[in-house]
Amino acid sequence: MSWNTFGRVFRFTTWGESHGPAIGVVVDGCPPGIALPVEDIQWYLDRRKPGQNKYTTQRREPDEVRILSGVFEGRTTGTPISLMIENVDQRSKDYSKVAKAYRPGHADYAYDAKYGFRDYRGGGRSSARETAMRVAAGAIARLILPDVKIRAWVEQISETPVLYSRFDEAEIDRNPFWCPDPETVPKWERVVDDARKSGNSVGATVSCWAEGVAAGWGAPIYAKLDADLASAMMGINAVKGVEIGDGFAAAMTTGDANADPMRPGEDGVPRFMANHAGGIAGGISTGQDVTCRVAFKPTSSILTPVDTITRDGEATQISTKGRHDPCVGIRGVPVVEAMMACTLADHYLLHRAQCG
Numbered sequence: 001m002s003w004n005t006f007g008r009v010f011r012f013t014t015w016g017e018s019h020g021p022a023i024g025v026v027v028d029g030c031p032p033g034i035a036l037p038v039e040d041i042q043w044y045l046d047r048r049k050p051g052q053n054k055y056t057t058q059r060r061e062p063d064e065v066r067i068l069s070g071v072f073e074g075r076t077t078g079t080p081i082s083l084m085i086e087n088v089d090q091r092s093k094d095y096s097k098v099a100k101a102y103r104p105g106h107a108d109y110a111y112d113a114k115y116g117f118r119d120y121r122g123g124g125r126s127s128a129r130e131t132a133m134r135v136a137a138g139a140i141a142r143l144i145l146p147d148v149k150i151r152a153w154v155e156q157i158s159e160t161p162v163l164y165s166r167f168d169e170a171e172i173d174r175n176p177f178w179c180p181d182p183e184t185v186p187k188w189e190r191v192v193d194d195a196r197k198s199g200n201s202v203g204a205t206v207s208c209w210a211e212g213v214a215a216g217w218g219a220p221i222y223a224k225l226d227a228d229l230a231s232a233m234m235g236i237n238a239v240k241g242v243e244i245g246d247g248f249a250a251a252m253t254t255g256d257a258n259a260d261p262m263r264p265g266e267d268g269v270p271r272f273m274a275n276h277a278g279g280i281a282g283g284i285s286t287g288q289d290v291t292c293r294v295a296f297k298p299t300s301s302i303l304t305p306v307d308t309i310t311r312d313g314e315a316t317q318i319s320t321k322g323r324h325d326p327c328v329g330i331r332g333v334p335v336v337e338a339m340m341a342c343t344l345a346d347h348y349l350l351h352r353a354q355c356g
Contacts, residue, residue: 002125006232007342008223009349010144012137016087017119018127024084025133027070027140029349032078034143041065041083041139048135048334056176056325061088063132076140083136087129101310101318105300112311128237128328131335138338141345145212148344152208152336154178155293157188157327158195161205178206178333196326199303199319204329206294208336210344213279215269215287216355217347224283225290225347232339233294238328241295245278260288290344294336296329 005013009029016023042065049063063085070081099120102108107126111118118124142150153172155162162181172178175185177192195202218225226244233242243249250258258276265271272288279290301320308318325331 006134006137006235007346009353010141010342010346012134012342014130014133014137016130016133017121017124018087018129019119019121019124020087022084022086023130023133024082025137027081027083027137029346030070030076030078030081030140031144031349032076034076035074036067036071036076036081036140036143037074038065038067040143041067041136044135044139044334044338045085045132048132048331056331061085065136081140083133085132085136097318098320101316102308103300103318103320104306104308105297126237128325128331131237131332131338134236134342135334135338138334138341141338141341144345145341145348148210148212148341150208150210150337150340150344152178152206152333152340153180154188154204154330154333155207156205157329158191158202158204160184160187160191177330192327192330195298201299201302201324201326201328203298204296204327204332206296206329206332206336208292208294208340210279210290210340213285213287213290213344214348215285217344217351218280218284219350220283223347223350224280225285225343226278226280226283228347229280229290229292229340229343232343233292233336236294236332236335236339238296238299238332239294240297243293244280245291246276247278247293250276260286285347290340292340294332296327296332299325299328 005011011029012025012027014025045063045065049061066084068082068084070077070079098108107123108118111126151169154177162179162184166181166183168180171182172180177185177188179185179188191202230242230244233239260275260277261273262270263273269287275288278292279286279288301324303319305317305319308316310316
């Protein structure tokens with residue numbers, strides 16, 4: 001079966017295709033009585049929407065969300081919240097070649113192998129267009145977590161990373177790259193612009209942290225917080241790698257260097273001297289910041305010709321026309337934040353259900 005639902009208690013199901021009439025999400029498990037003006041959702045969607053600058057896809061979608069159910073007199077009712085966004089700027093003709101041949105690196109062949117049929121217009125369900133509805137669900141999840149602050153930024157584009165000695169959180173919203181290091185912005189402008197002009201694309205790494213997560217969320221075995229967080233991030237289009245805390249760097253160190261030493265703190269709460277574990281130990285939150293890094297591959301839809309085969313198995317080349325992100329990781333920042341929020345909201349409600 002096709003799995004279109006995320007979460008256990010806080011659950012959302014997305015629907016719709018990239019070039020269909022609309023996309024949507026149904027959010028279930030949200031507690032009743034939470035103030036939910038549509039503007040609270042729209043603000044996050046506006047951060048993700050396409051066509052805002054030359055470094056992202058030029059598809060012009062206003063992404064105006066409508067609340068169809070689950071809210072009465074401005075507050076959640078405890079029933080399913082249905083949200084919808086109309087697609088208004090499709091150009092299906094751009095995908096005429098994709099109908100006959102597979103884009104290497106994209107889901108074209110894998111979908112055909114699974115279903116024997118695929119919606120080639122923008123990739124159908126495999127399109128990153130679907131992530132708009134995850135951002136909408138994440139906006140609701142944040143309202144369940146009023147004491148948790150979630151922040152993501154682009155850490156690296158292609159081979160050029162930020163310098164954390166120059167990290168300035170206020171800079172993240174001041175440039176089109178979500179870059180916390182203003183001196184790196186001109187370098188990324190050149191890298192992404194060169195890729196765009198040459199009909200190619202580049203990858204990126206996004207970092208995310210959540211501050212204010214209480215200790216005790218998660219479970220020791222089959223509902224580990226870090227396992228669910230990794231799954232949530234890997235479920236984002238174009239993501240090929242996820243690290244929690246130090247991630248792969250932990251494999252190159254020693255036990256004493258990787259430990260997160262504890263000292264006595266106030267009210268019996270330990271004071272941690274490091275956070276190599278990313279705020280999660282044994283699948284359960286420790287009360288520290290929850291941190292992760294997410295690697296986005298380069299966009300597969302590019303103008304550069306690539307060897308491939310047709311649906312009939314004949315050798316050919318393909319170059320994809322249309323409006324595509326030269327670096328899909330840039331617009332991945334709001335999506336990473338949303339999936340962090342949805343995962344944490346689900347685990348908060350799970351913890352509350354068992355432990356009160």
